[in-house]
Amino acid sequence: MAKAPILTPRAEDFPRWYQDVLAKAELAENGPVRGTMVIKPYGYGIWERMQAEMDARIKDAGAENVYLPLFIPESYLRREAEHVEGFSPELAVVTVAGGKTLEEPVVVRPTSETVFGEVMARWVQSYRDLPLLLNQWANVVRWELRPRVFLRTTEFLWQEGHTAHATRDDAVACYLDFMHYVLAVPVQVGVKTRRERFAGAINTMTCEGMMGDGKALQMATSHELGQNFAVAFDIDYLDDTGTRQHCWTTSWGSSTRMVGGLVMCHGDDAGLRVPPRVAHVQAVVLLVRDEDGAGAAAAALDADLRAVGVRSRLDAHTSTSFGRRATDWELKGVPVRLEVGPRDLAEGRVTLVRRDTGAKTDVPIGGAVDAVVRALEDVQAGLLAEATSRRDERTVRVGSVEEAIEVAQTGFARIPWSMLGDDGEDRLATQAITVRCLQRADGSVPEVVDGSPVGEDLEALVARSY
RNA sequence: CGGGGAGUGGCGCAGCCUGGUAGCGCACCUGCUUUGGGAGCAGGCGGUCGCGAGUUCGAAUCUCGCCUCCCCGACCA
Incomplete structure (x- = not known):
């Protein structure tokens, strides 16, 4: 008798499937205030991997991290006409604090171009100070009418880069490599039309990924702000002839939305499938039954995997049935699973299961670590290939x-x-x-x-x- | 803001019409048997039924008021 599916099938109702995956894979749940989310340990672990990979690329590109305040004077936003017009409908504004009505309301940052503008204006004096390449990891708030966990939340986590240049310059292009190499999401890079452009920019570039249902998701953007913010915030410098010039600035960001994109791009009807490079758990050693030394063998395999740098986890909770645990790890999308039981050990082997294809192979216990390392590479490549052919076909x-x-x-x-x-x-x-x-x-x-x-x-x- | 629903253990719901001991599934706890693909059986913990007033001997249920949340229609990582 066929069991009821654990998840709503994707073909039946994709948004519902997405919600099911978030719950069953323990990625996140809704927060008490509409539009907010609680990111659970497994979901946050994936975000931390994304942060680590992105941060390294940002630093390679020459930017340094800073932290600017959550609260912005309302007057700052008004200095750039298009900017305030674009963001005002989704601003959260603090009017009362410390038990008093504030003289000037304070805005919870929806993005930080204005504060960066004010800071850069003070930090940049000379052409010798340029280019100034800064980045920050922060939370931002944009009040959402139609929230969806990870994809569109009122508060989200992101990275925002802000740069100032002497001349109009290319924005950092580390996103493409990250999406392709780490997330295994083949993105289309292009420029936004006037109506989709960032409020206050002269040009907005985007990375568009195709999800499992053929819909697009903007997974990162980068903006050429021209001299708009430099004029509004007096980001000026003296050039080598002693002439005062306005800077050219850019900004670029990527957010927790990428977690949602990851789910929708790679997930299947059995749950999430996490590409190994961004997986916070890359392999799970699943002990079937603790008999005939299987427990010790599983623990040893887990230790061996970690010794070679595989992010492995041991599941020895044999009080829960094998099937349940196998299903749970599949829902969580762990790329590779090693099943270890007395039956395997008797034959000197273990069972290796790839999450992307579901393929099971027997490998000799001595070669298990190498087999996992190879399988991780195969899964990474397999997911990218699958996502790429879907995008091309559609x-x-x-x-x-x-x-x-x-x-x-x-x-x-x-x-x-x-x-x-x-x-x-x-x-x-x-x-x-x-x-x-x-x-x-x-x-x-x-x-x-x-x-x-x-x-x-x-x-x-x-x-x-x- | 316009249209349609819903508030009952942690989650999902029934009960309301016709007032009378607050129930079911999942989850959780205990025990036994299980464990190679979502375990079974038995026993248990847990709820001032959104808030306030009214009717009544008695209100989850009837009446009135209030609050909150969800779903469908314009922009944004």
Whole structure:
């Protein structure tokens, strides 16, 4: 008799499946205030891995970490007209504190361009101070009407980089490598259209990933702020001729939304599948029954794995049935599982199970550690390959807005930008479809001049999105 | 803000119409038997039924008021 599925099948109701995975894999739950989330140890462990990998890349790119305040004077936001206009609907504002009504309300940061602007204005005096490359890890608050855990929460954790340059300069491009190499999510990099641009930027670039249901998720962004914030906050320097100049600034961010993207990109009907490089538990040694020395053998394998740097965990909770524990680790998406029981030991072997394919193989106990290390590499590559082929199969080049709407029901449509334009964007919007980004025909990022991407071969990547 | 629902052990729900000992599933605790794919049986812990007033001998249930939350319609990591 077939048992009821543990999770809602993805094909039946994808959003419900997503909720089920968050609960069953113990990633997060809702907080007491609508839109807030409690990130549980297993979910936070994944975020910590993301932070470690991102932080290393940010530092490689030359940026240093700082911490700026959570509270921002309301007047700061008003200094950049587009910025305040864009963010005001989602601001949380403190008007009472210390038992008194504040003379000037204080805003809980929705992002920190304004405080960075004020700080940079003081720190930058000379062209010798440039470029100034800063980053901070922080929480931010944007009051959400339609929250979804990890994907769109009122408070979220992120990394925000802020840089100042003497000339218009490239933003840091470490996201692509991180998404591809660590998260195994093949992202499309392009520029946002005017209407999707960050409030106050002259150009916004985005990394768009395709989820398991063909919808898009913006997984990171980077903004060229031009001289807008430099003018508003007097971020000036003296150049080598002694002339006062405005800086050019950028900002770029990635957030806990990536955890949601990870779930929706790699999860299957049996639960989460975590790519080994971002897995906080890479392998679990699952003791079947503690008989005939199986317990000692399992503990030894776990220790051997950790000795070679595999993030391994021993599950010797034999008071819980084997099947239950196997299912739970599958829900959590641990990439590789080693099953150790008396039956295996009698034959001098253990059972290795790959989470991505479900394939089971018997390996000699002496070669188990090497087999796990190899399997981790295979799972990493397998997940990337699977996500890439899905993206490629579901990305279709079209020649009309009607076709684009059709294709966007199941994936991404590529349509010549000249065929779409502002009117086309309106037509798509009525179907809940948006232009995710603009690219050149070869998929490269176009140049942006005076706020508009240029090139004869511009294409719009359109899709439904989260 | 406009339309539709719901508030009952930790979670998911029934009971309300027709007032009378507060119930079920999951989870949790104890014991025994189990353990190679979601264990079984037995016994247990846990709830001033969203808040306030009213009707009544008696209110989860009927009446009135209030509060909160959820679902569907414009922008954002």
